[in-house]
Amino acid sequence: MATQAGAAASVADxxxxxxxxxxxxxxxxxxxxxxxxxxxxVALFIYPFVYGLQLSFQPQPGSEAxxxxxxxxxxxxxxxxxxPYLRNTIWTTLKxxxxxxxxxxxxxxxxxxxxxxxxxxxxxxxxxxxxxxxLGTVLTAEGLLxxxxxxxxxxxxxxxxxxxxxxxxxxxxxxxxxxxxxxxGFPFAFLLTLSYLSGIDPTLExxxxxxxAGWWQRFRHITLxxxxxxxxxxFCLSFVLAFSVFPSAIMVGDPSRxxxxxxxxxxxxxxxQYDYSMASAIAMIMGAVELIVIGLVLGWRSRLYRGATGGxx
Amino acid sequence: xxxxxxxxxxxKVSRSFGGVPALDGFDLTIKGGEFVALLxxxxxxxxxxxxxxxxxxxxxxxxxxxxxxxxxxxxxxQRGFGMVxxxxxxxxxxxxxxxxxxxxxxARVGKAEAQRRVDEALSLVxxxxxxxxxxxxxxxxxxxxxxxxxxxxxxxxLVLMDEPLSNLDAKLRLEMRTEIKRIHQTLGLTTVYVxxxxxxxxxxxxxxxxxxxxxxxQIGAPEDVYTEPANRxxxxxxxxxxxxxxxxxxxADKSVVLGDLNGTRREDLGQVAVAAIRPEDFTVGDGPNAMxxxxxxxxxxxxxxxxxxxxxxxxxLHLRAVARLAPGDxxxxxxxxxxVLVFAADSPAAPEKVA
Numbered sequence: 001m002a003t004q005a006g007a008a009a010s011v012a013d014x015x016x017x018x019x020x021x022x023x024x025x026x027x028x029x030x031x032x033x034x035x036x037x038x039x040x041x042v043a044l045f046i047y048p049f050v051y052g053l054q055l056s057f058q059p060q061p062g063s064e065a066x067x068x069x070x071x072x073x074x075x076x077x078x079x080x081x082x083x084p085y086l087r088n089t090i091w092t093t094l095k096x097x098x099x100x101x102x103x104x105x106x107x108x109x110x111x112x113x114x115x116x117x118x119x120x121x122x123x124x125x126x127x128x129x130x131x132x133x134x135l136g137t138v139l140t141a142e143g144l145l146x147x148x149x150x151x152x153x154x155x156x157x158x159x160x161x162x163x164x165x166x167x168x169x170x171x172x173x174x175x176x177x178x179x180x181x182x183x184x185g186f187p188f189a190f191l192l193t194l195s196y197l198s199g200i201d202p203t204l205e206x207x208x209x210x211x212x213a214g215w216w217q218r219f220r221h222i223t224l225x226x227x228x229x230x231x232x233x234x235f236c237l238s239f240v241l242a243f244s245v246f247p248s249a250i251m252v253g254d255p256s257r258x259x260x261x262x263x264x265x266x267x268x269x270x271x272x273q274y275d276y277s278m279a280s281a282i283a284m285i286m287g288a289v290e291l292i293v294i295g296l297v298l299g300w301r302s303r304l305y306r307g308a309t310g311g312x313x
Numbered sequence: 314x315x316x317x318x319x320x321x322x323x324x325k326v327s328r329s330f331g332g333v334p335a336l337d338g339f340d341l342t343i344k345g346g347e348f349v350a351l352l353x354x355x356x357x358x359x360x361x362x363x364x365x366x367x368x369x370x371x372x373x374x375x376x377x378x379x380x381x382x383x384x385x386x387x388x389x390x391q392r393g394f395g396m397v398x399x400x401x402x403x404x405x406x407x408x409x410x411x412x413x414x415x416x417x418x419x420a421r422v423g424k425a426e427a428q429r430r431v432d433e434a435l436s437l438v439x440x441x442x443x444x445x446x447x448x449x450x451x452x453x454x455x456x457x458x459x460x461x462x463x464x465x466x467x468x469x470x471l472v473l474m475d476e477p478l479s480n481l482d483a484k485l486r487l488e489m490r491t492e493i494k495r496i497h498q499t500l501g502l503t504t505v506y507v508x509x510x511x512x513x514x515x516x517x518x519x520x521x522x523x524x525x526x527x528x529x530x531q532i533g534a535p536e537d538v539y540t541e542p543a544n545r546x547x548x549x550x551x552x553x554x555x556x557x558x559x560x561x562x563x564x565a566d567k568s569v570v571l572g573d574l575n576g577t578r579r580e581d582l583g584q585v586a587v588a589a590i591r592p593e594d595f596t597v598g599d600g601p602n603a604m605x606x607x608x609x610x611x612x613x614x615x616x617x618x619x620x621x622x623x624x625x626x627x628x629x630l631h632l633r634a635v636a637r638l639a640p641g642d643x644x645x646x647x648x649x650x651x652x653v654l655v656f657a658a659d660s661p662a663a664p665e666k667v668a
Contacts, residue, residue, distance in 0.1 A: 201400070207463075208419075210369075211415050226406060307405055
């Protein structure tokens with residue numbers, strides 16, 4: 001009996017020891033619970049990404065790229081950067097997405113700043129500010145056409161009041177797409193900024209006030225430095241959303257010239273020329289541009305204070 | 314920046330939240346250099362009063378005067394008061410030096426002058442070696458010192474402290490208490506200190522203000538409040554832990570007889586009165602107001618023991634005894650009549666347990 005009990009105890013010891021040894025290396029059996037998520041990411045992100053990556057190095061025989069630049073692995077990339085009609089889509093897209101994301105982030109700060117505290121009607125105002133996020137881009141574009149198009153209410157109003165003689169072109173050009181990016185992107189930036197702001201302890205500003213700082217100095221020296229890392233992240237996410245603009249570039253933009261964004265080029269290659277490797281190459285270039293911009297922003301962010309902000313966490 | 318004031322006056326200061334008064338007709342005059350503690354249980358209005366003084370809360374009524382200048386309409390950044398917050402509210406993205414220099418920077422004090430004053434403040438709070446650290450790298454006590462240095466570096470006409478020691482552990486709290494006292498003695502800055510800890514208030518303040526439900530209960534020197542509490546609430550708050558409710562037998566001027574107990578009357582009485590007695594005023598042995606009690610619980614506390622006992626009539630008593638007692642002992646205890654304070658039974662009591 002005694003030896004049996006001893007053996008059982010030593011087995012238990014060994015088991016404990018294994019668990020402890022794993023714990024020493026930072027492993028825990030509950031980590032297995034992450035497995036579904038890992039499978040999900042591998043199946044839905046990593047595999048398609050790697051597949052697209054290798055596809056982009058296998059130019060399609062008979063395609064324009066192969067005819068001009070041979071069948072080497074970089075023919076599609078070569079073709080993209082050699083052809084101004086393709087190459088310029090990067091600038092076209094950046095010209096839309098950078099100002100759009102920047103505007104959304106900057107505009108969200110004062111509004112979120114006012115919306116921090118508790119006041120009557122806060123929920124109503126938040127709802128109004130956030131509703132556009134629930135509308136699809138297509139619906140937003142439809143609305144823009146009806147409201148800001150040549151015969152839309154806005155132009156009719158401007159004409160009736162006599163501010164303009166001819167309808168102003170707000171749509172089917174650069175501005176139409178930018179408006180659409182702002183309408184659909186602002187709620188997102190606002191919600192993120194609001195959550196970052198409410199993580200900042202409000203007594204910090206009160207302390208600054210008792211030390212003689214006026215509202216602008218309080219914002220400039222206390223709130224803004226603590227908020228800046230969050231604004232960096234908000235900008236990155238807003239930018240990525242805006243960079244992949246597609247439906248509104250077609251519906252309220254000028255998709256063959258002014259707003260021929262990079263996703264239109266990819267769509268064109270994939271579903272009009274049926275050149276999937278070219279489309280993959282464009283998608284890879286798209287990802288690379290996004291990574292470069294995010295890398296720059298995160299590089300800037302790493303130079304800021306990023307510790308606790310003393311808030312509710 | 315000249316900082317001496319001769320007088321700070323609060324006149325009928327009131328503040329209500331959603332119609333519920335948190336502070337009601339608060340009158341107080343603070344002399345320059347004085348250390349005043351606002352004391353009371355949570356929800357008594359002491360923090361409200363402090364925030365009104367700082368300008369962080371607008372008044373619902375009344376006015377605040379600094380000498381001849383009305384200041385309750387001045388925004389906080391123009392009042393020139395220093396404030397120490399309960400959670401310290403240090404700026405996490407600035408070094409210790411940056412935190413302390415912030416007010417000087419806002420006041421556009423010259424670089425060399427600012428440097429000198431920050432150094433002075435740092436040595437006053439004994440943090441010279443930590444000047445370049447960030448608040449996150451400091452212990453609670455050190456953070457508290459930074460908060461104090463930041464508030465006093467401007468030599469403000471008034472220093473406001475909102476329960477500055479409540480987040481520290483017991484040992485550090487004692488140390489910082491001495492520190493605050495030392496700094497006040499060194500600089501002589503007029504200070505208003507909010508706390509719920511009577512011991513802290515007694516040891517620091519020149520004058521105590523006891524608040525309950527937004528109303529002043531008593532204002533006085535620590536000794537007056539301690540020995541002569543104005544009412545049952547103040548008595549309970551100042552450590553008169555034993556409250557015996559007894560019928561009034563006879564009243565002759567100040568001396569009262571309640572059953573077998575002789576006491577001192579503190580206010581007009583009805584049929585039934587409450588005798589308030591401090592645990593440390595009991596002595597074990599025969600004497601005035603002798604009574605037999607059964608010892609129930611004994612806590613060893615070094616020089617003394619904290620004893621819980623029960624009288625023959627079943628009332629629970631708290632007392633302190635030097636003599637070694639054990640549970641189950643039956644002993645005689647006594648208390649001098651002048652240490653038995655008698656209040657009307659219907660006057661409001663202090664909350665059950667304070668802090």
